[in-house]
Amino acid sequence: MRASHDDREAVVERLRDAAAEGRIDFDELDSRLELALTAKTHGELELVTADLPMPQSSTGAASASAAENPPPLVLKGGISGASRGPGRWEVPGRVVAHGGVGGVSLDFTRAECRLTEVVVEAYGETSGVTVVIPDGWVADIGGMDPGFGGLTDKTTSARLPGTPLIRLTGAGGIGGVVIRHPNKRERRKLDSR
Template sequence: MTAQSPEPSPRPAPPGALRASHDDREAVVERLRDAAAEGRIDFEELDARLEQALKARTHAELTPLTADLPEVPGPGSRPPLLLKGGLYGTSRGPGRWDVPGHVIAHGGVGGVRLDFTRAECRLEEILVEAHGETAGVTVVIPDGWTADTSGMDPGFGGLTDKTTPDRLPGTPLIRLTGSGGMAGVVIRHPNRRERRKLQANPAQG
């Protein structure tokens, strides 16, 4: 009886031939929109590339659409921003500032205020590690940004989350972790006074 030779195992598909997911296409769409907003491509070209991105079936079809655009820095490419409230407190914002992917805030005795309302941010997600300690930490995010507070330990001071779940396309998710400590942690959108100030000074640096 003649032994049958084993059938050859199927070869893995080349990386570019892999099927693209909905998330893969959406990531390219967001990157193209950002590039248009930055003036890197005009709106006519944006429309053409968006159409190709939405019809793309493989990574090989998606890759050329962003090949001439600069890489978007990932959350791990920059060191964390460390803020310590100390005795007198500290803050970052509401003026324009460049947001890293990881922010660590220790309320200390003076407290920390972290205001993203005028921040420059192209990240999809920002990790904010907040420790309320004695004076607490307040985080203010623009309308359209959302927060995930499921990883937060409320501690004695508690967690106050006044954000809405309505996330606008292209905006980051704030992933809040840490502990409320004695004074607690608050995350919210701008209040009435802050909104009036933002409207009165729309181009404030």
């Protein structure tokens, strides 16, 4: 049977979990992710995860978990690019950004966030990912692999009470990943609103 985008994304999640648990290393994760994202059939997807344990979840636990933990926001740059913000939007506990060819812009400056921590998985790929966080928010970049494109952190370490921590993970790829506070032009736009 032919695989859908959701089927591929489920396998990608399973591979990331396996890497987080130490079952596969980051080089193997990269090669398996490439195979999963280009898989056309369920059989090809099954080969990528054949040596990994099945995720354990009961139907009741899964539905309760889904209610408590909304699905991650996934942005794929593709050819034209993708962005979220700077308008109002509700921040989930996890955001996944794939720069692709067009790049991804993720702007939290006017976002509504009730969480103490948000995980942002950024994969720079070809054109990179830019993450803009408000003043007073801080970032933990310890989980990032800078790759060829690098990681640029232009944030401060002064965290205001009640603001979330952005835990940045992923890989810079060729395009790199930038995390910063708003620039002068963006601040003027925010002030005018």
